[in-house]
Amino acid sequence: MSAPAARRGPMTRLLAGLGLSGRALVIAVPLAWLLLFFLVPFLVVAKISLAEPAIAQPPYTALWSWEGLRLTLRLGFENYAFLLQDALYLDAYLFSIATAFISAAAALVVGYPMAYFIARSDEPRRTLLLMLVILPFWTSFLLRVYAWQGFLRDTGVVNGLLLGLGVIDEPLRILQTNFAVYLGIVYTYLPFMILPLYATLVKLEQDLLEASADLGARPLATFLTVTLPLSMPGVIAGFLLVFIPAIGEFVIPELLGGPNTLMIGRVLWNEFFSSRDWPVASAVAIVMLVVVVVPIVFLRQAQARAEERVR
């Protein structure tokens, strides 16, 4: 093109004059959103985590103060040190990660066959099944978790049924156990596992499965050597989508867990609202972010590799 500048519209020229391209503008909107609603709050929390608790409004000390022309900066790392000293916090972090991991793995085991089945169904039924997967989102999350209480308690539906059938003599203790927490997390986050799995499995071509069978692979071998490797990007994406929110989960362990299911979300809640120790609570939150980010980075890398492989 001989004179590209002359072909541009006035708006584009104006933006170009300001040093902005259309592409930058498209990215600018989500970037601004992230800045405003993620980075700014994050910095506020980080700031609080370096302060000391105070009986004031807000309940923490200021980080800096002016006395005449003297600026005094007071950064306290005691809160982080405190987290290390008290075994409660470390236990809570480890327990949260373990719970999230077990739940994500269980969701994978439950979700994979469902996603596979939906992806292999024919068109009208596939849409219906996907709708059914998403349907629970239309009722309140809190309500659904409360409903599980009704199911699982000693006098609940599950125990009532088992007692009625004579399988057990006295009610099983299900509610207020770790198992109930896993169950709640798997139930709540299952759609997040199924949808990315479905998205990769639906792209899996029937030809490849037939080629595998044709070359002598029994169905299980075909699954392990073709289906599973080709759906790895979906497996990792689904795992992340369940694992990450499950680490910080508060409502499910609160309502379904026992007194000893001490997940970090619950600790956070206690620090903020019971102890009103905002600085320690903020420190807990910042550390949790780090704890979540590390596995994400690893899994993202694994996902990139898996996607490269199946290209």
Add this chain to the structure above:
Amino acid sequence: MPDTQTAAARRPWLDPTAQPFVRILNVTKKFGDFTAVWNVSLDIWKGELFGLLGGSGSGKSTLLRMIAGFETPTAGRIEIDGQDMTAVPPYERPTNMMFQSYALFPHMTVERNVAYGLLREGKSRAEAMERVAEMLKLVQLTPFAGRRPHQLSGGQRQRVALARALIKRPKLLLLDEPLGALDKKLREETQFELVKIQETLGITFIVVTHDQEEAMTLSSRIGVMNEGEIVQVGEPNEVYEFPHSRFVADFVGSVNIFEGRVIEDEPDYIRLASAEAGCDIHVGHGVACALNQTLWYAVRPEKLRLSRTDPGGAFNRVPGVVDEIAYLGNLSIFRVRLDSGKMVRATRANVARVDEEATSWGDRVWVSWTDTAGVVLPR
């Protein structure tokens, strides 16, 4: 390899004592209300390169998929090497298939793709890799062993698919439109390569194709399919020169068809009156027919003669006007509008560099043919 070893030269289908290698017996396949394959019976002999030719929706792919085991016949049975295969799953059949899409595993290298079948068979890695190396040499892909399918050209992928299907030395290789995705030049090269490989390894091939030229070049015999049925089976020249029906005559190559009514029926000749042709058609051999019966006369373009002067005689000659000429180099195609209004196609080989009797657009010409040039078709 001596010529007599090739499938086309052996012609076991002419030997009444020979046992067929693949037997398809009254096979029908229905998908709901739709009948994809209807009552097909077909025998294929060992070492043959059998072409299944048909348009889209003719049922040829469904038939192939039933032989591979991906579809179960609604009725009938399929035997391979004397064994009933009807209930045998694909992973236990002595067949391998080369898919139209190639269906290469995208997450595996060329080497792993080709080794796949051997490893599933329980062969050791070392043995598998040795055979893979041999096979890659055969299909000239050795330098690409470590590449992934998406890093290959269409022709290379096609050869990986072939290598992967051949590595287990199947008794029967099924090829679904093997050359469909290749460009013309590559197709022609690959056609001959396929025939060469087939003759070297002595494996029985069944090739599905919609391309009649491809079917003719590759096959020892062709089965023409239409609407789920096999309408004719024969050697390529048989199918071309002696079609059983207007469908086959028209599908395999191009043809001029005249409708006619039997006006003379003698043991050694018949004569048709044809308004469509605009003259009587004399057929130089006896045909089983009745007086006044409607028949069709099919004559290939290369068997029509064009001349500017009246060749004389009472039949097999009609005047017309040249409507269009396509010059293809080696031959020219003439479209001639007969005085009856019917458009016919005639080809002439350009044997001389300068045509003495040059015919051009708008010229009045005589179209004529001998009494053995065409075929009488009852349907």
